[in-house]
Amino acid sequence: KQEVTQIPAALSVPEGENLVLNCSFTDSAIYNLQWFRQDPGKGLTSLLLIQSSQREQTSGRLNASLDKSSGRSTLYIAASQPGDSATYLCAVRTVIFVNRDDKIIFGKGTRLHILP
């Protein structure tokens, strides 16, 4: 059974620092991994999607990497800003081949606070 873990659950860093958020998964047989941002009381905003054949994706100050063999993904945020404060979730898309049941498994998220 696929499990997705995000550690730490919460993180505070001073403005301007570079930081890394972690996502680990137990089954390397995945289709893709997606990183989301969620502001309090809001829906999820897609940040980056990495297909299983890719090693990384970049968008602006964000860089996401994927290492399937070790079951890990990282989200790197450069030059952090107070506006980056939010909860960041990763989600892994997998398939249970016995019944072709498509699954997307979410981590519980890392709550990030950028200190001005």
Added chain:
Amino acid sequence: DGGITQSPKYLFRKEGQNVTLSCEQNLNHDAMYWYRQDPGQGLRLIYYSQIVNDFQKGDIAEGYSVSREKKESFPLTVTSAQKNPTAFYLCASSIEISYNEQFFGPGTRLTVL
């Protein structure tokens, strides 16, 4: 503007009542999803639909029902059989069921009084 809309933003329900949450998308996506989010629990899949007139149960379908009569609409009914319905409900869509990004609506917060 293309996107996913959910209504209402806040919903209050008395015990024993059924309520229906609306989800509409104009992205021309085939696949749509309903998730429930509870504090400290992450998102859990309630139902999903790969195409019009088809839907499948997710991990926590008991006490919920859905319909998919139109491509752009995927309403969720929370029935009185759902024992703990107070939660934040999120609707999502993707181009197709596999390989593609999911896009989320703004959510509906349901509170049972």
